[in-house]
Amino acid sequence: MDKLLLELLETLEEIGRSHAEIYDPLCRDAMGDAVFHLFIAPSPHYTLPAEFGLDAEEANLRVGIALRRYVESARELAAKLGLADFHARLAAFQNGAVCTACERRRFDAFFGWSDPTCFDSSGQVVDRTTPRRSAGGNGRQSSGALALLKRGRVFRAINRHAIYVCMAVFFGLCWFSHYLARLAMEIYNRHFLAMNAKTLRAMALIDWVAAHGWLAMAYVFLVVTAVSFLQLRRRPPWTYWVTAILFSIPCFAYWVPCVFIAGKLFLRP
Numbered sequence: 001m002d003k004l005l006l007e008l009l010e011t012l013e014e015i016g017r018s019h020a021e022i023y024d025p026l027c028r029d030a031m032g033d034a035v036f037h038l039f040i041a042p043s044p045h046y047t048l049p050a051e052f053g054l055d056a057e058e059a060n061l062r063v064g065i066a067l068r069r070y071v072e073s074a075r076e077l078a079a080k081l082g083l084a085d086f087h088a089r090l091a092a093f094q095n096g097a098v099c100t101a102c103e104r105r106r107f108d109a110f111f112g113w114s115d116p117t118c119f120d121s122s123g124q125v126v127d128r129t130t131p132r133r134s135a136g137g138n139g140r141q142s143s144g145a146l147a148l149l150k151r152g153r154v155f156r157a158i159n160r161h162a163i164y165v166c167m168a169v170f171f172g173l174c175w176f177s178h179y180l181a182r183l184a185m186e187i188y189n190r191h192f193l194a195m196n197a198k199t200l201r202a203m204a205l206i207d208w209v210a211a212h213g214w215l216a217m218a219y220v221f222l223v224v225t226a227v228s229f230l231q232l233r234r235r236p237p238w239t240y241w242v243t244a245i246l247f248s249i250p251c252f253a254y255w256v257p258c259v260f261i262a263g264k265l266f267l268r269p
Contacts, residue, residue: 001077001092005107006100008070012063012110013100019059020236023109027053031067032111038071039078040089040114041123086123087116163227163244170248171220174255180262181206192264202257209254223247 012031016022030052037046048071052063074093083089094113099106107113120126184192185203192199209216223244230240 001074001081001083002095002098004070004073004077005093005095005098008066009098009100009105009107009110011066013103013105015054015059015062015066019054019056021054022059022063024053025112028110028112031063032114034067035071035093035111036114038067039074040093041086041119086119086121090114090116090119163240164224167223167227167244167248171251174251174258177255177258177262178206178209180265181258181260182210184261184265188264199261202261205254205257206261219247219250 012022021027030049034048034052037043038048048064048068050060050064052060054060054063074089078084078089078092083092093111094107094116096106096108118125181202185206190203226243226247227240230243
């Protein structure tokens, strides 16, 4: 049983390298329900769904093939080993000693965990304080479950594209502040009411950026490329948000003196 479980985990980990959403709770629950109702506590009316919440149809198909292969082999082997009891099959599947070779992932990374004490020997719930896996009424994946999976894909798509909107707004704000600062310097001929060292340093920085506009464009291109690379590599969302924030720190540092000079538009020279 351990060998079958390891093959399943290795296959899912391989899929996860290009589809990180496989670790999302919705995907994990969908895959866990399939194993639970097809092998651990077989439901006669349950059928393997075609949708597991992954973004690509090809990825859902690969997951379905891997789960079907495991369930069919596990059923056959469990019959030979005499694993007729629910808890025996659950323990064989929830074996924490089995983990992938590369990233050391165990069953709970892909399927979650079911508390054995919440079920009797036939797989019926005896303690409803812990949610059980639901097959959805007639044992098939319910329309509500499918809606949740599709909604999860929509949220992930919004999450991926929202970062570009945020970057566009932020960089646009920086450019607009730069434009207002240059305008203030031209209108007042670089002579403001308070001509101190801070004002002189801010104007010098703004002049330098204006003279090297190509550098600012290259920096923006670098940020967008870095974020796009992480998304193409299917890295977790927090990685490209953190990357964008770190790259935005120098821009924020430049935005502050721009706002300082631009604010002098509303002061008398």
